[in-house]
Amino acid sequence: MSEGSQNLPPVPPPLPPKVLASRVEDVFPILNEEQIARIAVHGRTRAVGRGDLLAIAGQQAASFFVVTKGSIELVREANGSQEPIGALAPGQFTGELSTLAGRHALVSIRAREPGEVIEVRRDDMLGLVQTDNILGDIFMRAFILRRGEIIKQGFGDVILVGSNYCSSTIRIKEFLTRNGHPYAYMDLDRDSGAQELLDQFHVGPREVPVLICRGQAVLRNPSNAQIAECLGFNEAVDPGRVRDLVIIGAGPAGLAAAVYGASEGLDVLVLESEAPGGQAGSSSKIENYLGFPMGVTGQDLAGRALTQAVKFGAELMIAKSATRLSCEKRPYQIEVDPGSRIAARAVVIATGARYRKLKIDNLARFEGAGVYYGATAIEAQLCRDDDVVIVGGGNSAGQAAMFLSQTAKHVDILVRSAGLSESMSRYLIRRIEDSPNIQLHPRTEIVALDGNGRLERVTWRDNASGETTTHEVQHVFSMTGAVPSTGWIQGCLALDEDGFIKAGADLSADDLAAAHWPLARPPYLLETSRPGVFAVGDVRCGSVKRVASAVGEGSIAISFVHRALHE
Numbered sequence: 001m002s003e004g005s006q007n008l009p010p011v012p013p014p015l016p017p018k019v020l021a022s023r024v025e026d027v028f029p030i031l032n033e034e035q036i037a038r039i040a041v042h043g044r045t046r047a048v049g050r051g052d053l054l055a056i057a058g059q060q061a062a063s064f065f066v067v068t069k070g071s072i073e074l075v076r077e078a079n080g081s082q083e084p085i086g087a088l089a090p091g092q093f094t095g096e097l098s099t100l101a102g103r104h105a106l107v108s109i110r111a112r113e114p115g116e117v118i119e120v121r122r123d124d125m126l127g128l129v130q131t132d133n134i135l136g137d138i139f140m141r142a143f144i145l146r147r148g149e150i151i152k153q154g155f156g157d158v159i160l161v162g163s164n165y166c167s168s169t170i171r172i173k174e175f176l177t178r179n180g181h182p183y184a185y186m187d188l189d190r191d192s193g194a195q196e197l198l199d200q201f202h203v204g205p206r207e208v209p210v211l212i213c214r215g216q217a218v219l220r221n222p223s224n225a226q227i228a229e230c231l232g233f234n235e236a237v238d239p240g241r242v243r244d245l246v247i248i249g250a251g252p253a254g255l256a257a258a259v260y261g262a263s264e265g266l267d268v269l270v271l272e273s274e275a276p277g278g279q280a281g282s283s284s285k286i287e288n289y290l291g292f293p294m295g296v297t298g299q300d301l302a303g304r305a306l307t308q309a310v311k312f313g314a315e316l317m318i319a320k321s322a323t324r325l326s327c328e329k330r331p332y333q334i335e336v337d338p339g340s341r342i343a344a345r346a347v348v349i350a351t352g353a354r355y356r357k358l359k360i361d362n363l364a365r366f367e368g369a370g371v372y373y374g375a376t377a378i379e380a381q382l383c384r385d386d387d388v389v390i391v392g393g394g395n396s397a398g399q400a401a402m403f404l405s406q407t408a409k410h411v412d413i414l415v416r417s418a419g420l421s422e423s424m425s426r427y428l429i430r431r432i433e434d435s436p437n438i439q440l441h442p443r444t445e446i447v448a449l450d451g452n453g454r455l456e457r458v459t460w461r462d463n464a465s466g467e468t469t470t471h472e473v474q475h476v477f478s479m480t481g482a483v484p485s486t487g488w489i490q491g492c493l494a495l496d497e498d499g500f501i502k503a504g505a506d507l508s509a510d511d512l513a514a515a516h517w518p519l520a521r522p523p524y525l526l527e528t529s530r531p532g533v534f535a536v537g538d539v540r541c542g543s544v545k546r547v548a549s550a551v552g553e554g555s556i557a558i559s560f561v562h563r564a565l566h567e
């Protein structure tokens with residue numbers, strides 16, 4: 001692959017990566033000799049020739065490189081051409097979060113001149129990050145900042161072409177955003193070049209949204225699983241290995257279990273049917289989670305937790321649902337669509353809950369096209385300067401009202417009860433009362449939704465007066481609580497009458513007899529009616545439906561997982 005160095009023009013001195021000029025020294029730090037020597041023990045020192053390719057964009061990046069002599073460049077593949085975006089000099093290193101997680105490289109890496117690098121395999125890099133505090137901090141900080149810069153610059157290997165009025169476009173945007181994957185967006189309603197691009201790929205109007213993956217694959221209205229496959233999200237995972245622990249669900253509870261389990265030496269695999277973050281990932285601002293006095297977005301919290309879990313070596317399968325648990329014998333088998341099985345010595349179920357839906361006949365027509373279940377920056381952008389209706393009287397509804405009132409023209413909150421005092425935190429009620437553009441409608445419910453292609457009108461009834469009124473409103477946020485995601489458990493575990501999983505002291509003697517509990521000891525705290533299968537977070541019967549308690553349960557469960565594994 002090397003071009004050879006004879007008769008070639010001299011190589012100019014390396015420029016720092018130009019896209020990252022704002023904080024180059026943080027994003028591309030220079031290691032000192034002693035630090036380089038510590039890394040060299042974990043890798044292989046090798047010579048490189050000018051033009052040698054060390055990583056190829058779109059392929060799984062197996063190694064990290066530290067430059068010791070000469071320089072290497074980062075090359076972006078765009079529109080069939082290669083654009084160098086910066087060079088690394090001796091002491092600097094390659095890699096970012098996708099490399100750490102074993103995903104596809106976002107840029108190619110090429111030697112600019114004859115030189116030398118230390119090549120560190122991904123597993124060895126994970127070991128180094130976990131065991132060397134100083135180097136671990138330098139690497140993790142750089143990787144996180146690099147990912148942030150890549151997203152800020154819209155510098156991905158993916159272009160999404162769609163319309164903000166289309167539910168699939170919003171689904172795909174949320175999937176990519178919540179997986180922290182950078183993408184460029186072309187809006188069919190505003191961007192004249194978008195249609196030209198679709199024509200170039202012979203895409204008809206019924207096939208949008210379209211995702212152009214690495215400039216090659218054109219995915220027409222793809223499912224989340226197809227996107228995950230095209231971007232290689234799960235490529236590094238070996239589904240055939242029997243794991244110490246399989247965690248099902250990557251909300252706050254599952255991610256906490258992953259961080260604690262992996263950091264305590266367990267071989268951990270997390271299955272997530274959508275994207276990391278769970279319900280919390282759809283929260284615009286969590287203000288009551290310890291340690292974040294200014295609040296934190298659910299997306300930010302989930303992103304940090306995911307990075308932490310990956311740092312400790314936990315593996316994640318994205319857009320993979322557990323569809324069945326075979327619990328008759330150990331190791332337990334978890335069926336994952338489509339049809340494959342994963343074996344686990346212990347299981348933590350953290351599948352949380354799904355949003356309860358409004359009882360309106362034509363609701364499905366407007367889901368994602370005017371009816372939303374989370375209020376993040378994406379939705380806030382969609383309803384800027386418009387009127388908004390929020391249904392629900394809990395904290396999530398209150399947060400959404402406060403958040404959306406900053407950009408929307410007016411916010412109506414509809415609740416069936418007489419007021420908010422029973423269901424919402426006092427601080428939120430006070431803020432709502434003080435907001436001039438938020439109006440509370442007690443004893444009120446939506447009775448009809450109407451529109452052509454997307455939501456245009458909402459009719460609600462004041463149950464106190466019986467009066468029904470229709471309003472020109474294009475955005476309804478449904479925040480009326482959730483039901484447990486346990487349909488896939490199919491008779492394996494004892495559930496309560498609402499479908500939540502019973503665990504620990506909540507299991508009665510009858511529950512244990514019905515499940516043929518085989519051990520002399522009673523179930524541990526958080527352990528279900530099957531030994532070694534634990535339930536944590538919102539999916540557990542009687543749990544406190546909060547981020548902090550989900551995180552607490554996820555971490556506590558790990559100490560009992562250790563005990564169950566040693567039985």
Ligand SMILES: Cc1cc2nc3c(=O)[nH]c(=O)nc-3n(C[C@H](O)[C@H](O)[C@H](O)COP(=O)(O)OP(=O)(O)OC[C@H]3O[C@@H](n4cnc5c(N)ncnc54)[C@H](O)[C@@H]3O)c2cc1C
Nearest residue numbers: 249251252253273278279280322352353537538545546547
């Ligand atoms: C809009 C909103 C705002 C909120 N704000 C706050 C707040 O400010 N403070 C607070 O303390 N709490 C808040 N909450 C509540 C908090 O988010 C939840 O209590 C918490 O997320 C529960 O975490 P969990 O991990 O148990 O479940 P979830 O967050 O529900 O996560 C479960 C995960 O499991 C996945 N999953 C489900 N089924 C399967 C399957 N079969 N296979 C694989 N994966 C599966 C789901 O996709 C999901 O990612 C809010 C909730 C919402 C909806």
